[in-house]
Amino acid sequence: xxxxxxxxxxxxxxxxxxxxxxxxxxxxxxxxxxxxxxxxxxxxxxxxxxxxxxxxxxxxxxxxxxxxxxxxxxxxxxxxxxxxxxxxxxxxxxxxxxxxxxxxxxxxxxxxxxxxxxxxxxxxxxxxxxxxxxxxxxxxxxxxxxxxxxxxxxxxxxxxxxxxxxxxxxxxxxxxxxxxxxxxxxxxxxxxxxxxxxxxxxxxxxxxxxxxxxxxxxxxxxxxxxxxxxxxxxxxxxxxxxxxxxxxxxxxxxxxxxxxxxxxxxxxxxxxxxxxxxxx
Numbered sequence: 100x101x102x103x104x105x106x107x108x109x110x111x112x113x114x115x116x117x118x119x120x121x122x123x124x125x126x127x128x129x130x131x132x133x134x135x136x137x138x139x140x141x142x143x144x145x146x147x148x149x150x151x152x153x154x155x156x157x158x159x160x161x162x163x164x165x166x167x168x169x170x171x172x173x174x175x176x177x178x179x180x181x182x183x184x185x186x187x188x189x190x191x192x193x194x195x196x197x198x199x200x201x202x203x204x205x206x207x208x209x210x211x212x213x214x215x216x217x218x219x220x221x222x223x224x225x226x227x228x229x230x231x232x233x234x235x236x237x238x239x240x241x242x243x244x245x246x247x248x249x250x251x252x253x254x255x256x257x258x259x260x261x262x263x264x265x266x267x268x269x270x271x272x273x274x275x276x277x278x279x280x281x282x283x284x285x286x287x288x289x290x291x292x293x294x295x296x297x298x299x300x301x302x303x304x305x306x307x308x309x310x311x312x313x314x315x316x317x318x319x320x321x322x323x324x325x326x327x328x329x330x331x332x333x334x335x336x337x338x339x340x341x342x343x344x345x346x347x348x349x350x351x352x353x354x355x356x357x358x359x360x361x362x363x364x365x366x367x368x369x370x371x372x373x374x375x376x377x378x379x
Contacts (some may be wrong), residue, residue: 133337138184141240146321160185166372167266174233179241224250229259238267252305265373271295297355307373316367324358
């Protein structure tokens, strides 16, 4: 049984500095692995053909890869790479691509190495690459943790070649949504609560144009919640083998609140492809 101090979890979620994010993921990422049976840590892109967690997660990775035009990419930086499962998939699908997985969390980087994937223990706001040296910077469901986001965007601009792309998949709030609208998500959504408008303003302010913008929240939050509710008995049994009951209970309530917030257009999930204005 994993021992978790609720006060620690609250502080990690409330402060959300880099060390807190590392502690949170090291403690709770296995919950996602238990619930999905895999090593991907994203919410998934669900459809009738992708109706289980692993299939939905791989579908999100491939939809993201298509937007990022990985078929023509050579040097790709995946920032906030988690357990590197997306990079493993991309390396299989696009064997000519060389991937650099950047993660502040060293224990996640050590999860498993693969050919043509280099692992770099570094912050998203200080990327360890020379100017104009890569053709893609990717942030697949990780940029919501980058603080300040502007430093990541600035660093992406610096290291990208003039024809390069910055591609992000990020949970966002919409319109004039406030912390009050988020309800318990303001505590259990363990990341920054960036609004879509603010994300786009930051991107534009550093000389990028947004070439593609896809809002897919209704294919992310709602089917994920429906799957969890339908399969809760089985999933709960797996989670309770390693975690106390309150962890699963909070997870369940958070997922339901996430679905409600999506249906009310308080939150969404956006895919963004950004190109430097100098390439237009």
